[in-house]
Amino acid sequence: MINSLLIANRGEIACRIIRTAREMGIRTVAVYSDADAKALHVREADEAVHIGTSPARESYLIGEKIIAAAKETGAEAIHPGYGFLSENAEFAQAVADAGLVWVGPKPSSITAMGLKDAAKKLMADAGVPVTPGYMGENQDPAFLAEQAAEIGYPVLIKAVAGGGGKGMRKVDAAADFADMLASCQREAAASFSNDHVLIEKYILTPRHIEVQVFGDTHGNVVHLFERDCSLQRRHQKVIEEAPAPGMDEATRAELCAAAVRAAQAVDYVGAGTIEFIADASEGLRADRIWFMEMNTRLQVEHPVTEEITGVDLVEWQLRVASGEPIPLKQDELAINGWAMEARLYAEDPAKGFLPSIGTLELFQLPEHSGRVDTGVYEGAEVSPFYDPMIAKVIAWGEDREEARELLSEMLEDSAIWPVRTNSAFLINALDHPDFVAGTVDTGLIGRDGDAMTEEPAPTAQALTNAAMAMVPRSPQAGFRLNAPDVRTAPFLLNGERVEVELHGPGAEEPAPAMLVAEGGSVWQLAPWRADASAGGAAGDGAILSPMPGKVIAVDVAAGDKVTKGQKLLTLEAMKMEHSLTAPFDGVVAELNASAGAQVQVEALLARIEKEET
Numbered sequence: 019m020i021n022s023l024l025i026a027n028r029g030e031i032a033c034r035i036i037r038t039a040r041e042m043g044i045r046t047v048a049v050y051s052d053a054d055a056k057a058l059h060v061r062e063a064d065e066a067v068h069i070g071t072s073p074a075r076e077s078y079l080i081g082e083k084i085i086a087a088a089k090e091t092g093a094e095a096i097h098p099g100y101g102f103l104s105e106n107a108e109f110a111q112a113v114a115d116a117g118l119v120w121v122g123p124k125p126s127s128i129t130a131m132g133l134k135d136a137a138k139k140l141m142a143d144a145g146v147p148v149t150p151g152y153m154g155e156n157q158d159p160a161f162l163a164e165q166a167a168e169i170g171y172p173v174l175i176k177a178v179a180g181g182g183g184k185g186m187r188k189v190d191a192a193a194d195f196a197d198m199l200a201s202c203q204r205e206a207a208a209s210f211s212n213d214h215v216l217i218e219k220y221i222l223t224p225r226h227i228e229v230q231v232f233g234d235t236h237g238n239v240v241h242l243f244e245r246d247c248s249l250q251r252r253h254q255k256v257i258e259e260a261p262a263p264g265m266d267e268a269t270r271a272e273l274c275a276a277a278v279r280a281a282q283a284v285d286y287v288g289a290g291t292i293e294f295i296a297d298a299s300e301g302l303r304a305d306r307i308w309f310m311e312m313n314t315r316l317q318v319e320h321p322v323t324e325e326i327t328g329v330d331l332v333e334w335q336l337r338v339a340s341g342e343p344i345p346l347k348q349d350e351l352a353i354n355g356w357a358m359e360a361r362l363y364a365e366d367p368a369k370g371f372l373p374s375i376g377t378l379e380l381f382q383l384p385e386h387s388g389r390v391d392t393g394v395y396e397g398a399e400v401s402p403f404y405d406p407m408i409a410k411v412i413a414w415g416e417d418r419e420e421a422r423e424l425l426s427e428m429l430e431d432s433a434i435w436p437v438r439t440n441s442a443f444l445i446n447a448l449d450h451p452d453f454v455a456g457t458v459d460t461g462l463i464g465r466d467g468d469a470m471t472e473e474p475a476p477t478a479q480a481l482t483n484a485a486m487a488m489v490p491r492s493p494q495a496g497f498r499l500n501a502p503d504v505r506t507a508p509f510l511l512n513g514e515r516v517e518v519e520l521h522g523p524g525a526e527e528p529a530p531a532m533l534v535a536e537g538g539s540v541w542q543l544a545p546w547r548a549d550a551s552a553g554g555a556a557g558d559g560a561i562l563s564p565m566p567g568k569v570i571a572v573d574v575a576a577g578d579k580v581t582k583g584q585k586l587l588t589l590e591a592m593k594m595e596h597s598l599t600a601p602f603d604g605v606v607a608e609l610n611a612s613a614g615a616q617v618q619v620e621a622l623l624a625r626i627e628k629e630e631t
């Protein structure tokens with residue numbers, strides 16, 4: 019067994035790996051960038067090595083620095099986590115060449131599954147059903163259009179080197195094909211330096227079902243059943259569960275056997291996932307589930323598999339990397355109960371899911387009887403440099419409903435401030451009738467997401483409770499402490515005036531401003547000030563750049579009238595486009611942004627003023 023391990027990652031997955039390594043008595047070495055000097059994974063590891071400045075391409079993506087850190091600290095093995103260098107065959111080879119143990123599959127397995135077209139061909143040859151489509155070399159646009167027509171619309175154009183939901187275009191009709199192909203190729207060339215595409219039948223009522231597989235160096239391959247990751251937003255997973263709702267034993271047996279064949283075809287060692295797409299228009303049927311791709315690493319959603327099988331997948335990874343056989347045989351593995359995971363992001367659903375950064379002044383995420391995998395702590399910084407996922411909330415139950423209710427409860431009891439999170443959105447998604455029924459397809463959020471995104475409001479009772487505790491300090495209130503009657507008074511809720519009902523005397527311990535936490539959301543309640551209400555206080559309608567980035571479009575001019583929610587400008591940051599919108603009806607009183615300008619975090623881009631009524 020290896021004695022020491024360097025974790026070439028950060029955030030929750032680095033902490034997750036450290037936890038198991040510690041339980042196994044393995045010494046851990048963390049690596050970190052400037053922005054992560056005080057990060058949780060650095061605190062939890064036995065040792066930590068600084069490897070560069072904050073951008074990932076100057077730290078977590080530099081293989082040589084990571085290998086040097088392992089040498090310097092005497093670490094014997096490197097675990098890549100997910101993302102970053104985890105599916106980089108050259109890095110895996112360099113680790114081996116440096117005489118270190120790579121906790122992952124052989125570089126040749128990574129390469130075989132690296133490009134979607136080659137992987138699909140390999141799988142078809144191994145007798146694994148693949149999504150119908152064209153996956154050949156010919157990239158002539160006219161030829162590809164013919165193929166699309168033959169497959170039948172709608173079709174999906176996919177960059178063969180794509181990943182993370184990027185480089186895909188759904189095309190509904192032949193007339194749109196040429197434009198969509200060109201735009202997909204442009205994105206693929208820019209993001210993956212490879213503009214080759216394949217064309218697939220677009221599956222209607224699609225469900226994303228994947229199978230966890232595991233191989234060792236003794237020729238064994240087992241599966242650990244399936245996960246359902248159909249609840250997605252823009253092709254990114256939001257809530258995952260295991261097993262898949264509506265999966266019967268015969269279908270499961272066929273699917274899992276296909277997954278094992280897929281892993282065997284690439285001589286697979288370690289933890290891997292075979293992703294399938296199912297046409298669920300008539301439930302889950304073995305003849306309507308097709309191979310999509312293989313992820314040659316540990317997956318974000320691996321905890322739901324751990325919760326229903328009782329297996330610690332990181333422990334298995336470390337044992338297999340040390341040359342041991344897989345600890346259990348296929349017939350020793352069984353599904354016990356149901357597990358669900360929600361991805362908690364530092365982002366603001368009300369602002370188009372814009373990442374939210376800053377200090378976590380409040381970070382409460384009770385585990386109850388579930389599990390929380392996180393990479394942050396109260397007082398930590400959420401920086402703009404990395405993926406905004408701050409925690410995974412995982413619940414297990416005897417059955418699906420029990421797991422769903424526990425997950426909801428854990429999210430409802432969370433309180434995070436001032437960083438915004440998607441917790442209310444997750445709670446709404448868990449409550450959606452289709453989710454409750456277990457009939458989610460990947461398009462659900464696209465169709466019904468607006469209702470889930472609605473900004474929650476605190477109940478009158480929660481406001482009264484918070485306001486009562488502030489009463490003696492509220493300058494406008496002027497209540498007599500012994501006044502028994504019910505009355506209302508103005509307060510500021512997140513800077514907006516609200517009337518709050520008060521009854522009886524106020525609390526002994528007054529506070530100038532209070533946080534109201536309810537149902538997984540947090541608001542700030544402050545004493546009302548006349549100068550901060552109508553007319554728009556400074557800051558109130560200030561449109562600040564939420565992160566460093568580039569203005570790519572300005573949709574309004576100074577003096578324009580705007581309505582609440584109207585798009586003001588578009589910012590490109592963290593490789594994504596973000597729309598900044600008007601917080602309320604008003605006029606553009608100030609505009610400091612022009613297309614093409616680079617802006618710093620918190621730069622005042624525009625200011626909206628309420629119109630006098």
Ligand code: ADP
Pocket residue numbers: 149174180181182183184218219220221222224226250253293295310311460
């Ligand atoms: P990536 O590598 O970018 O994650 P995938 O090939 O895994 O891309 O696909 C991502 C998601 O896109 C899937 O989970 C599914 O929701 C959707 N998708 C992929 N292929 C199809 C298809 N043929 N028909 C319908 N939806 C698809």
